[in-house]
Amino acid sequence: MPHDIIKISNLRRDFNVGAETVHALRNVSFGVKENEFLTIMGTSGSGKSTLLNILGALDKPTEGDYYLDGINVSNLSKDELAVIRNRKIGFVFQSFNLLPRTSALENVELPLMYNSGISSRRRREQAIEALRIVGLADRMKHAPNQLSGGQQQRVAIARALVNDPVMVLADEATGNLDSKTTEDIMSLFRKLNREGKTIVFVTHEHDIAGYSKRTIVLRDGEIIDDYENTGRPAQGS
Amino acid sequence: MNLFNLTKIALKAMGRNKMRTFLTMLGIIIGVTSVITMLAIGQGSKESIQEQISSMGANMIMVHPGSDERGGVMMDPSSMQTLKLEDVEAIQKYASHVSAVSPMVSTSGQAIAGSGNWPTTIQGVSEDFPDIRKMEVAEGVMFTDYHIKRAAKVCLLGQTVVDELFPYKETAVGETIRFRKVPFKVIGVLAEKGQNTFGQDQDDIILAPYTTIQKRIMAVTHIQSVYASATSEMESEQAEEEITRALRISHELAENEENDFTVRSQQELISTFSSTSQMLTILLGAIASISLLVGGIGIMNIMFVSVTERTREIGLRMAVGGRSRDILSQFLIEAVIVSVGGGLIGVFLGLVLSYGLGNILGWPVTVTEQSIVLSFMVCAVVGIFFGWYPARKASGLDPIDALRYE
Incomplete structure (x- = not known):
């Protein structure tokens, strides 16, 4: 039986805007098991960004519990959250967020630079391995501006994999890519998932959800649907 | 995150902006060069005065008759x-x-x-x-x-x-x-x-x-x-x-x-003249220090620009596990490297300029170890002092906002 990577119960997140309180998330509960490929869907304003920030340990819930790999993230300090992000989570962003004028290899090494337990030799080995997984072993020395959008996102995915996280968290990871490249990237995610990675994909596009195994739909800060995807994903539609 | 990694990160970040790093350094370089040169000129002239007085006999003591009065009239000491x-x-x-x-x-x-x-x-x-x-x-x-x-x-x-x-x-x-x-x-x-x-x-x-x-x-x-x-x-x-x-x-x-006599030693004369040229040295040093200060403000200015420009980078670093203090250290180290690196180059140029003036123009110059140590320490302090505030600003950023910063 695979164990729970994420366990969220009765999560609430309020923002104070002037005198008013905005309930960005209300009573959200769900779990993610190891080796799942989950899509969190929702239009803008549905609270998916807020949920993403909490899942990514960038933000803390106002109320409720969030267990990531058995650790209650809700009561950690800022520095402890940073360590959680460093060891347990791999981020993939919409706009890649690669360091300019820095080689692909060094970009991928970045998370390990913040882990003093890893020697520079192991750092290099792991980064090369991560680039090999995303199929860019021959582009290691290239700077981001020498790579195509799809290649840049692959570098970003390699960076998300380099610390061997329990979960890869993707935020509209295909939003800046054309449909052909989107397909490539989503296939890469599927491959990673088949090889055992737990993936949480946040998006507003229906097509993307088709690549995943399970979809959670958010609206006005609440989960309105949670279903298993059946059959093959819709290709190129 | 250890210091070695942070230094490496800082050096890489500076390497991405070589021209800007150099220009920022230039402020410090000019400051340190002028401090060292000015102090060398001041010290040199002080020593040359001392030497000249000593050449009249460093151990010499002179006794002259004192002034006295004769029937209410003060007399000229030399006629006593x-x-x-x-x-x-x-x-x-x-x-x-x-x-x-x-x-x-x-x-x-x-x-x-x-x-x-x-x-x-x-x-x-x-x-x-x-x-x-x-x-x-x-x-x-x-x-x-x-x-x-x-x-x-x-x-x-x-x-x-x-x-x-x-x-x-x-x-x-x-x-x-x-x-x-x-x-x-x-x-x-x-x-x-x-x-x-x-x-x-x-x-x-x-x-x-x-x-x-x-x-x-x-x-x-x-x-x-x-x-x-x-x-x-x-x-x-x-x-x-x-x-x-x-x-x-x-x-x-x-x-x-x-x-009814006065005793004066050459040592007193030396100390009188030394204090005059000491004043000169302090004055020259103070003027040169101002350029060092301006150089420091230059560092602060560039660091602020750098923090704003690299907001997304800071957000990313935080997202992949950089703690506030890691970000703070990175920017602080960048500032210190710029100022200390500039200081090193400045010390070198200061030495070259001092001895160049000494040899070509024949000015008496003396570079003291204290002036080198002093200006070098001031550099490190300038780096930390002027780097601190921008670094604090960087480390205080919220990763969520920083990542979305346009």
């Missing part, structure tokens, strides 16, 4: 006749830190030799005088105790007097000059000393036994001043005290009476 030969004897007897002592009576007049004549000063002294004043006999010999006892009509000429009176003679030794109608046999010529700090020609003198001047020229029994030499520069102050005590005994002054 309170110093006697007994005083010299008293100094020799009581002052153990005095190695040499000489009375001095001097008067000016026309020196005549053949068809030449020259207005100069004749100084009546003892045989120890050249040692006290650090004078050397270039040709011939110094007169001795034998000449003094007999008030012999012998003299030594300074180089200027030789040039004026005997322009065509190979040597003046053996010639005879006349001073106020008294013939003197020239037995020696003094080595050239040049002008002193105050522009006086130190070679425009004639030395003769003091007894000869007292008896044969001036017809007096008093002396005008006493020149003495302390056993060492360190003991100059002690020697001064001993001389004072000896003169008080010899002048039979009561406890409550003031000294």
Whole structure:
């Protein structure tokens, strides 16, 4: 039986805007098991960004519990959250967020630079391995501006994999890519998932959800649907 | 996150903006270069003044008669006749830190030799005088105790007097000059000393036994001043005290009476002039420091620009596990590398410039270790001080906002 990577119960997140309180998330509960490929869907304003920030340990819930790999993230300090992000989570962003004028290899090494337990030799080995997984072993020395959008996102995915996280968290990871490249990237995610990675994909596009195994739909800060995807994903539609 | 990794990150970030890093450094480089050069010039001129004063005899102590009143009128100290030969004897007897002592009576007049004549000063002294004043006999010999006892009509000429009176003679030794109608046999010529700090020609003198001047020229029994030499520069102050005590005994002054003479040492003169050039050094240093300060503000300015420009990078670093203090350290290290790196280059250029000025323009320059250590430390402090605030700003960013920053 695979164990729970994420366990969220009765999560609430309020923002104070002037005198008013905005309930960005209300009573959200769900779990993610190891080796799942989950899509969190929702239009803008549905609270998916807020949920993403909490899942990514960038933000803390106002109320409720969030267990990531058995650790209650809700009561950690800022520095402890940073360590959680460093060891347990791999981020993939919409706009890649690669360091300019820095080689692909060094970009991928970045998370390990913040882990003093890893020697520079192991750092290099792991980064090369991560680039090999995303199929860019021959582009290691290239700077981001020498790579195509799809290649840049692959570098970003390699960076998300380099610390061997329990979960890869993707935020509209295909939003800046054309449909052909989107397909490539989503296939890469599927491959990673088949090889055992737990993936949480946040998006507003229906097509993307088709690549995943399970979809959670958010609206006005609440989960309105949670279903298993059946059959093959819709290709190129 | 260890310091080594952080330094590596900082160096990489700086490497991505080489031109900007260099220009920021330039502010510090100019600042440190000017601080080191200015201090070197200041220190150099101070030492050159000290050296010149020392060349008149570093251990020298002078005793002059004090002012006194006669019937309610304050008298000019130089016309006083309170110093006697007994005083010299008293100094020799009581002052153990005095190695040499000489009375001095001097008067000016026309020196005549053949068809030449020259207005100069004749100084009546003892045989120890050249040692006290650090004078050397270039040709011939110094007169001795034998000449003094007999008030012999012998003299030594300074180089200027030789040039004026005997322009065509190979040597003046053996010639005879006349001073106020008294013939003197020239037995020696003094080595050239040049002008002193105050522009006086130190070679425009004639030395003769003091007894000869007292008896044969001036017809007096008093002396005008006493020149003495302390056993060492360190003991100059002690020697001064001993001389004072000896003169008080010899002048039979009561406890409550003031000294009727003044004792001044060369050391006092040195410290007076040193403090003047010390002021100059401080002034030059202060002006140069301002450019160092401006350089520091330049660092702060660029760091602020850098933090704003790299907001997304900061957000990313935080997202992948960089803690606030890691970000703070990174930017602080960047600032310190810029300032310390600039400091190193500045020290090097400062040395080159100082010695260049010294060699090409012949200025007296002295680079002290303190000025290097000081300006280097100031650099490190400037880096931390001006890097701190931008670094704080960077580390205080919220990763969520920073990641979405456009």
